[in-house]
Amino acid sequence: MRRDILILIVVVVIIAAAVLVVVPLLFGPASAEITSVSTDRDLYHSNEVMHIMIGVNAAGNLENTTMSISGIVDSHGNNRLSHEMAVPLSPGPAVLTYDYQLPPCSHCAGLDPGPYEFNVTLLHDGIEISRMAHSVDIEQ
Incomplete structure (x- = not known):
């Protein structure tokens, strides 16, 4: 009887260890990447609204994620x-x-007037995980 329980415990421990090793290898840690950055137009004039669309693909739930958009340097x-x-x-x-x-x-x-670039950066827990740039033209 004790031997059967010992064998059962060893089997459970081996299965748990295998799951702990195999699951991260198959599914990996949660991550994300920027797949595209686009605007509704390529040319803008004063006082117009630029609609920016950012495609993102996540492999898992990512809380505490921030997106930063910066550029168009004057x-x-x-x-x-x-x-x-x-x-x-x-x-x-x-x-x-x-x-x-x-x-x-x-x-x-x-x-x-001329081309201007901006960057889109994805940060998880304050660490950059993906970045992509996009350019537009600005005229008067």
């Missing part, structure tokens, strides 16, 4: 676009959106 070296938001992610693809209002006078704000 002639003074300042980011005209700077926004951060919490984005709790669930497994699978998702599309996150943000609307950026361009200044009423682009030239007055230090944005001369």
Whole structure:
């Protein structure tokens, strides 16, 4: 009787150890990546709204995740676009959106006509896990 219980305990311990090793290998830790960054147009003028769409794919539930959008550097070296938001992610693809209002006078704000770039960064617990850049043209 004692031997049967000992064998049962050993089998349960072996199965539990196998599950602890195999499950992380098959499913891995929760992670996410930015799959795309796009805007509704390629060319913008003063006072227009830029609709930004960010495609994200998560492999697991990710709490404490933040998305940062920054860029469109003016002639003074300042980011005209700077926004951060919490984005709790669930497994699978998702599309996150943000609307950026361009200044009423682009030239007055230090944005001369030309191409401008911004970065989208995904952070989990304050650590960067994915980044992607996108460019747009701005005119008066």
